[in-house]
Amino acid sequence: MKFDLKITDTTSKARAGTITTDHGEIETPIFMPVGTVASVKGVHQQELKKDINADIILGNTYHLYLRPTTKILEKAGGLHKFMKWDRPILTDSGGYQVYSLSGNNKINEKGVKFKSHIDGSMHFFTPESSMDIQRSIGADIIMAFDECTPYPCEYNYAKNSMHMTHRWLKRCINHLEKTPEIYDFKQAFFPIVQGSTYKDLRKQSAEFIASMGAEGNAIGGLSVGEPAEELYEMTDIVCSVLPEDKPRYLMGVGTPINILENIALGVDMFDCVMPTRNARNGMLFTAHGSINIKNKKWEDDFSPIDEMNITFVDTEYSKAYLRHLFVAKEYLAKQIATIHNLGFYMWLVREARKHILAGDFTIWKNMMVKQMDKRL
Known part of the structure; x- marks a missing residue:
């Protein structure tokens, strides 16, 4: 295994690198x-x-x-x-x-x-x-x-x-x-x-x-x-x-x-295990806060699960539909929520990498922490 450290953020200790293994590269x-x-x-x-x-x-x-x-x-x-x-x-x-x-x-x-x-x-x-x-x-x-x-x-x-x-x-x-x-x-x-x-x-x-x-x-x-x-x-x-x-x-x-x-x-x-475990319980992570999709407030909300469209499920299905699946105890509910949450986690670390490389990670991180610390 080889680790190439590309850059360290100037206003924090954040790093962007690449790990090389025999089964492929891992961008950090x-x-x-x-x-x-x-x-x-x-x-x-x-x-x-x-x-x-x-x-x-x-x-x-x-x-x-x-x-x-x-x-x-x-x-x-x-x-x-x-x-x-x-x-x-x-x-x-x-x-x-x-x-x-x-x-x-x-x-x-x-x-x-x-x-x-x-x-x-x-x-x-x-x-x-x-x-x-x-x-x-x-x-x-x-x-x-x-x-x-x-x-x-x-x-x-x-x-x-x-x-x-x-x-x-x-x-x-x-x-x-x-x-x-x-x-x-x-x-x-x-x-x-x-x-x-x-x-x-x-x-x-x-x-x-x-x-x-x-x-x-x-x-x-x-x-x-x-x-x-x-x-x-x-x-x-x-x-x-x-x-x-x-x-x-x-x-x-x-x-x-x-x-x-x-x-x-x-x-x-x-x-x-948080993104997958929480998903199975109806808790979705987004860039603007967390959503308990089981809440009645989403019953007639036909907007996309997440307009950021990180994975296909985010705009393929509505909040109302996903809530219905959870209420009906359909397995598909857990699958959709899991794909969304894992997609969001992957987006988050990759977006962090982009901002480390761009030199504005700390500003972006502080904004994201404030946004995500909400219940929608």
């Missing part, structure tokens, strides 16, 4: 739709390519390990071939599931013992097995195995967890050196900064991660319930330490406003 800043189980919910791969035009999508190690299983993925020739996706893929390591399934797991120095949410069977993830699974999945970018601490989190727990994540990182790197790629393309490796919301721990972790010299670096353990101000403060601290010539990935973030504010702090890559 970028948002990655979440395809947890080899599928972005409610969206065909052709729609992801043609209408949403995603440069890269994300898969989940924990879920893909449980089903379809690595055995099936290897027989298929890897995740790209299995799901018919010929653009880049990033996989998280399963570390977030350690956090989100905390009631069903047991963590120790070796790794994490957890119970399957599917059938209750017991499994054990280690840094080494996480690397093996991600080799089998065959993503272009794979993540280090880490522990995502909860919020709030006691200082000593956050400190001990951070050091364990660092020790796990060394084990990941050692194992990758012994196990070459399975498929005929290269995989890049990103370690993850932890440290909860403690400034000294975040700085210490960022320095350790930077010293590893990996192809890119990620920021984890945020967007887990902390106030937005703390999210931005921690991101700023970490970005001031991480190397400028490597892409920076903020995991699990977030709202459109979160994304713009973190681009301004120097983040290049984002993923979040």
